[in-house]
Amino acid sequence: MKAVVITKYGDPEVLQWQEAPTPQISGDQVLIEVQAAGLNRSDAFQREGNYPAPNGVAAEIPGLEVSGIIVECGPDVVDFKVGDKVCALLAGGGYAEYVSVREGQCLPIPASLSFTEAASLPETVFTVWSNVFQRGNLQPGETVLFHGGNSGIGITGIQIAHALGSKVIVTAGTEEKGQKCIELGADVFINYKTQDFEKELQDEGVDVILDMIGGDYLSKNINILKPEGRLIHINAVDGSHVDLDIWKVMLKRLTVSGSTLRSREYEFKKYLAKEVQKNVWPLIESGKFKPVIFKTFPFSEAAEAHRLLEKNTHAGKIILVK
Ligand SMILES: NC(=O)c1ccc[n+]([C@@H]2O[C@H](COP(=O)([O-])OP(=O)(O)OC[C@H]3O[C@@H](n4cnc5c(N)ncnc54)[C@H](OP(=O)(O)O)[C@@H]3O)[C@@H](O)[C@H]2O)c1
Structure with missing residues (x-):
């Protein structure tokens, strides 16, 4: 697959769209074919070397939230199936064509939202x-x-x-x-x-x-x-x-x-996903809460997207799209 890789710590140009190993799944993980990935300030901190990925998370591919389609399910997955459209909270790895994540960190995309909008939500x-x-x-x-x-x-x-x-x-x-x-x-x-x-x-x-x-x-x-x-x-x-x-x-x-979310244990994130689905998803479905998208960029232009993030002129989320 291709992914946006932090080739060394530094300014936005260190982000390169290049070949990277496709994640393998097991247990209760799903493989998501990523359609869109949200940018967060901490992605820039990670790119600069100031926000290390937690243990066990690939440090070279940033990205804490995505939307996409499930293309493979591990043997222990119970809540999702191949073909489901989901958004997911990640500890990293979202700026890529594929990402693996445990099912408890996924949420179904509300019917009214596009992939771009859904990718702006989890983090x-x-x-x-x-x-x-x-x-x-x-x-x-x-x-x-x-x-x-x-x-x-x-x-x-x-x-x-x-x-x-x-x-x-x-x-x-x-x-x-x-x-x-x-x-x-x-x-x-x-x-x-x-x-x-x-x-x-x-x-x-x-x-x-x-x-x-x-x-x-x-x-x-x-x-x-x-x-x-x-x-x-x-x-x-x-x-x-x-x-x-x-x-x-x-x-x-x-x-x-x-608190810090990224380093929290899986069981907490799974519990939080259920709470979000119960309390926040109805606000989206009733139109009381709408994602605000400022600008989209293709994944290959992630460096440009980070430059915009760091100009601090945006009002709303910056999203990488397929
Ligand atoms: N602990 C966690 O689990 C967690 C999770 C997610 C995010 N975060 C943190 O939450 C923050 C926001 O993240 P984001 O991605 O949403 O950031 P963002 O969109 O990049 O926004 C950063 C904001 O900080 C504001 N700001 C800067 N200096 C300020 C000051 N002196 N007084 C008031 N506001 C000031 C900026 O306001 P103006 O643009 O108006 O100047 C801007 O709105 C980041 O620091 C991030 O690391 C923490």
């Missing part, structure tokens, strides 16, 4: 559901703040939280990006380059924050959380060693947590 939907709605326990009527409202994570979080009855506040880097968030269902956006989100929100307060910034956002986040508030981290791009005033956590009875 962000699994991350948002697990962190905002499970770990953060966001409830209807509560207020949630998404930092990076315009990120892949943000556009997913805004729509799901809005559809389930929460007030949604986002930070974004330009007026245009903020407006896009409003169109998706955000109630308020704060331009983090010209406004101080802590000042803007200190009177109102928020119940749940999804943060990928870390650094000096930690103390600001703590200050704007309401009593019993939950602060959930999914990255710390501005630094993970931070000052925390434990008294503020105690006095407001806050929860500070976080």
